[in-house]
Amino acid sequence: MYNKIFPPKKIALPNGKIVLEKRSKAPLILLIVMIAVYYSAQVTGFSFEVIIKRIHEFFTIILEMLKPNWKYFDDIIPELLVTLKMSFFGSVVGAIVALPAAVLASTNIIKIRVIDSIFKTVLSLLRTMPTLVTALIATYVFDLPATAGTIAIFLFTISYVGKLLYEAIENADMDSFEAMESIGMTRIQAFRYAIMPQVLPGYLSTSLFCFEGNVRYAAILGYVGAGGIGNLINETIGWRDYSSLGMIVIMLVITVYTIETISEHFRKKLI
């Protein structure tokens, strides 16, 4: 289609042969992107003028945050622990539930098409729901804020780990699985001894990676009333107490960094 509208350039080589060089699509793509950007700027009211005039407000807040309020430490610790508990429990249970879900979603283990597609659809629907929205819904249903947060993290972990796991299972080498079935093992046994060893390192490493991300996510869940350090973030911003906010951010950075380092250590060991 594109080649018909913009015919390829003809280049005559010294030996008389004619070669065709296809026109680059870059200008067209660039034009489309520019139009999209122009309309986006219109819709969002983007203006450099405002940024230049008012950006100092942003840095005032940053400067306030750089003078952390160390006394706030004692208030942060319990909420931080709640955040960690929420993300840890949600991730563990989510990763465990993701295993059967992924098996049921993979076409090479379960040969019934309907079941596969049902589970795949459920997994991708769960993945598209923003965690904060799930948490918000959960706060309406459950009594304890931390439970709502855990449920949100649990659902996200299932979808994330489940998707990567069923992709791994579908790409696994099926030869040994078939061999085991042929000598009379049941499909479950064959799965346990042929497929599990292949996907296990990837599965554990994905779960750890997901846990890392969940700690970061759990930090904001409190904003919608789902427990954890987000409550404090919400409060300090409400009171414009930016030095306490700075303290929260510092604690959060330390925690996230520690967890990332630990999980990276184990992930390197797994692969």
Add this chain to the structure above:
Amino acid sequence: MTTVEKQLLAAPRNYRYLLTVSTILFILIAWSVTEISLEMNNNGMKIASNIAGGLLHPDLDFLFNLTQNGVLYLLWETLAIALLGTLVGAVLAVPLAFLAASNIVPKPAAWLTRLLLIFIRTIPALVYGLMFIRVTGPGPFAGVLTIGITSIGMLAKLYVDAIEELDVKVLESMTSIGCTTFEKIRFGIIPQLLSIFLSVMIYRFDMNMREASILGLVGAGGIGAPLIFAMKGYKWEQVGSILIGLVVLILIIEFISNKLRTKLVNG
């Protein structure tokens, strides 16, 4: 004893290590379960069924409304925020990525930039949102800046990986045939980086769609604000139509982004 059995017995077993790790895991699980109880709100079940009802019977007028209050316009706004925000982030991330690449700048400078990137990455998006509302006032513009800043962390990290894997041999051979610095950058470096950078950007755009949909919770534009108002007002039909619109849009974007990225990676 057959050879197979001997080999099986000879395999290294680190029971002690496994035992320690699983004990720690169990202690952590036991510790974390204390915070959770499945006790439901008095009318929790009723609300859950209301939400399900709302999802099954969405407010169709609201969903296909073309005015500024309809779901379609809000989704369009969310899309615009994500697109512009990704662009802002992608531009800001380039210099930071070069400053964090250990084969471009000296080690201490690279390490400092990385520390800065960790800080930028860890501050939750909602905090940036609230900070930018002070700058631009509530509205989608604050959302654009927020998405831009939050994207920097991940984009720069993935850019750095690409920059550190640059093939220097190409540059050497270009020097040897007498290319100028500009030519070296244009024909030696950009072709190597562009496709990876673009693929990372598209991936981040995909993620930013989700981010942009929650920024409305703090008043930074997009579909989040109507969603939270509808929920606070128990208008579950509207919640249903917003969620359906959002999920469909995100799935479409994800599909397109996957297609584009495979095309970019395979050339």
